[in-house]
Amino acid sequence: MAGVTLDHVSKRYHTLTADGRPVTGLDDVSLHIADGEAVSVVGPSGCGKSTLLKVIAGLEMPDAGRVLFNDVDVTRWPAQARGVGMVFQDYALYPAREGEDNLSYYFEVRKRTEEEKARRVREVATLMGIGFDLLLERQVDTLSGGEKQRVGIARCIVRDPNVFLMDEPISNLDAKLRERTRIEIKRLIKAFGITTVYVTHDQQEAVFMGDRIAVMRAGRIEQFGAFDDLYFSPANLFVATLIGTPPMSVLPAVRRAETLELAGTSLPLPPDLAAELPAEPLRLGVRPEGWLLDPPGAALTLPIRHVERIYTERAAYAAGDLAGSPVHVLVPLDFPAQAALRIAPDWERSYFFAAEGEAALRVPGPPDLF
Amino acid sequence: MLFPTVGRKQWQVRLGWYGVQVLLWTGVILHLIPFYLMLVTSIKPASEAMAMPPTLWPKEPTFVAWRLVWQISDVAQSVLSQPLYRYFLNSLIMTFGVIALSIPVTSLAAYASSKLIKGPLARPLFIFFIGTLMMPGIVTLIPSFLLTRNFPFPLPVAPTIPGTDIAFPTLRIWNTYWAVIIPAGFSAGNFLLFKGFFDSIPDSIINAARVDGGSEFNIFRRIVLPMSKPVYAVTIYFTFGGVWDSYLWPLVVIQDSAIAPLTVAIRRITDAFSYAGTTSPMTAMGAASALQPLIEQGLSWNGLMVLGLLQALPVFIFFIIAREYLMQGVRIQGLK
Numbered sequence: 001m002a003g004v005t006l007d008h009v010s011k012r013y014h015t016l017t018a019d020g021r022p023v024t025g026l027d028d029v030s031l032h033i034a035d036g037e038a039v040s041v042v043g044p045s046g047c048g049k050s051t052l053l054k055v056i057a058g059l060e061m062p063d064a065g066r067v068l069f070n071d072v073d074v075t076r077w078p079a080q081a082r083g084v085g086m087v088f089q090d091y092a093l094y095p096a097r098e099g100e101d102n103l104s105y106y107f108e109v110r111k112r113t114e115e116e117k118a119r120r121v122r123e124v125a126t127l128m129g130i131g132f133d134l135l136l137e138r139q140v141d142t143l144s145g146g147e148k149q150r151v152g153i154a155r156c157i158v159r160d161p162n163v164f165l166m167d168e169p170i171s172n173l174d175a176k177l178r179e180r181t182r183i184e185i186k187r188l189i190k191a192f193g194i195t196t197v198y199v200t201h202d203q204q205e206a207v208f209m210g211d212r213i214a215v216m217r218a219g220r221i222e223q224f225g226a227f228d229d230l231y232f233s234p235a236n237l238f239v240a241t242l243i244g245t246p247p248m249s250v251l252p253a254v255r256r257a258e259t260l261e262l263a264g265t266s267l268p269l270p271p272d273l274a275a276e277l278p279a280e281p282l283r284l285g286v287r288p289e290g291w292l293l294d295p296p297g298a299a300l301t302l303p304i305r306h307v308e309r310i311y312t313e314r315a316a317y318a319a320g321d322l323a324g325s326p327v328h329v330l331v332p333l334d335f336p337a338q339a340a341l342r343i344a345p346d347w348e349r350s351y352f353f354a355a356e357g358e359a360a361l362r363v364p365g366p367p368d369l370f
Numbered sequence: 371m372l373f374p375t376v377g378r379k380q381w382q383v384r385l386g387w388y389g390v391q392v393l394l395w396t397g398v399i400l401h402l403i404p405f406y407l408m409l410v411t412s413i414k415p416a417s418e419a420m421a422m423p424p425t426l427w428p429k430e431p432t433f434v435a436w437r438l439v440w441q442i443s444d445v446a447q448s449v450l451s452q453p454l455y456r457y458f459l460n461s462l463i464m465t466f467g468v469i470a471l472s473i474p475v476t477s478l479a480a481y482a483s484s485k486l487i488k489g490p491l492a493r494p495l496f497i498f499f500i501g502t503l504m505m506p507g508i509v510t511l512i513p514s515f516l517l518t519r520n521f522p523f524p525l526p527v528a529p530t531i532p533g534t535d536i537a538f539p540t541l542r543i544w545n546t547y548w549a550v551i552i553p554a555g556f557s558a559g560n561f562l563l564f565k566g567f568f569d570s571i572p573d574s575i576i577n578a579a580r581v582d583g584g585s586e587f588n589i590f591r592r593i594v595l596p597m598s599k600p601v602y603a604v605t606i607y608f609t610f611g612g613v614w615d616s617y618l619w620p621l622v623v624i625q626d627s628a629i630a631p632l633t634v635a636i637r638r639i640t641d642a643f644s645y646a647g648t649t650s651p652m653t654a655m656g657a658a659s660a661l662q663p664l665i666e667q668g669l670s671w672n673g674l675m676v677l678g679l680l681q682a683l684p685v686f687i688f689f690i691i692a693r694e695y696l697m698q699g700v701r702i703q704g705l706k
Contacts, residue, residue, distance in 0.1 A: 059580060086581045088577070090572055092578040094578075094593050109582065109588055155582075165581075
């Protein structure tokens, strides 16, 4: 087991994408993952998160910077020597081999004994749960997607890896299986306590799998922290809008003295907040739960486009447009059908961003629960 | 399927179905007629083999031609200096020599080009290899021939080292088996087939094997090779057929008739027969007199058919053996 440190790692690719731009690599990425910690890396496709994983695995060599496992510089070590375990989105099982032979390739190339191999495979089969030994006897092209990924995960843990690397392991599975496999992986990560880097483009998955989450864009890490940090203290507008479903509503606004001009309405600001904000155009971000319904005093009128009821989560969202931007408001599940809604931002739970660029001017910060 | 069973109740679909059947069967029959005629003619007596119009089935089937063909070299030394099996052997040596050299070289080159070479050099290298396909073989025939004399000089006689009268050491493969084997050591066509197949293997499989600790060659041998049987079957089959049936190149680079392949030997016999049977008495004389004893015993075009069948047989047998993999290969690559 090992902690993983990336120290100012950069990677550029020579190949170009279809529209002639260079493929995103990594741009001065620094990251420290503690021993036994599970970290999710989330970002839109092409943000370099898979490259990050490959650099940790040793499948890509960085142009600059260092990769350390437990203070050992492994930057120039090939993948073969690093002892990591990797799970791939497309399973990457060896097609000409049976399930069990997929697990045993690691032992074959290391000239380990048959007994050790058999013992490890048995142990892993027990860990993986009921019916797993049946999968091992089958040719891999007869396995379903979920079964393939179970074999893929088993292949990864059979070696007792230093680091688990997971590259969108469940995004090719159907919804129900995805849920089950997600819990299964989480269980295994907890059971082994192995350092894990989990790459995904789905922020909910990232929140579920990782103790901490790294948000990436265009080869850079925008923010790295626990869910509460990302959610309540986003470093910039990109992180703020990426984390959270439905996404935060972002509305153009102008502060004038003690009021905020928002979508043609003047809303009075609390004095301390007014003092904090610059008297210029800015952007207001409000999460669906950050709106006050039917507040006393000045309020915005949101014409309701539709109401989305999510019964499993006992919640409903009213959707509409304000000043040309989509707005989602959390409403009770038994919210009656109506044409419009009076709302006002809850200043305690509002985010403020500069009108130009993405800098955060003021964020609420994680709530003090105790 | 082109025509699902359920659709055949509609008359248009049924008509289409029958049309396709007719076309396919016509194709099959057209392909089989020459083979049938060869087979039938090879068991006809000499006079009937030459009869006009030809008979569809011999009146008295006989294997005399099959027997006499094996005796050509005993009787007509001037036409064929070695027994027939010797030419078979020569062809086999060349064919398997080329396969043993070119398949590993070409497939490893294609694998490297597909999975190992990254960066700005990858594409020019690929274009270079493929570029060799652009040159028609006949254009490079004479330069290639000259290269076999004193490699790397395209000269019949090796130049001397300046200031001395010692000739440069050169590789002389002309008039040896190597002259056929070495130039065929890399095949751009097979390279393209291999690369197309290796490109279809996801990088993640190779990466998974790297993470598992396999060296690049071990990954190729233990992971990639077992997946690639169909493409190997296809390329080996094409190479086998190509070298076994090659005529012009061996004719140019092999002068010693003892190491000539079967194609060259068969051509020599055919020539002797054609002169004996058809052209002017003057030119016919030499060859005819050499073959006279055999002709008297009943050898004519029936013998040539025997030789043709012997030439075609190994490729056919190879096809039967590798049929399963070849079909997979054709499905994978959609070629032919």
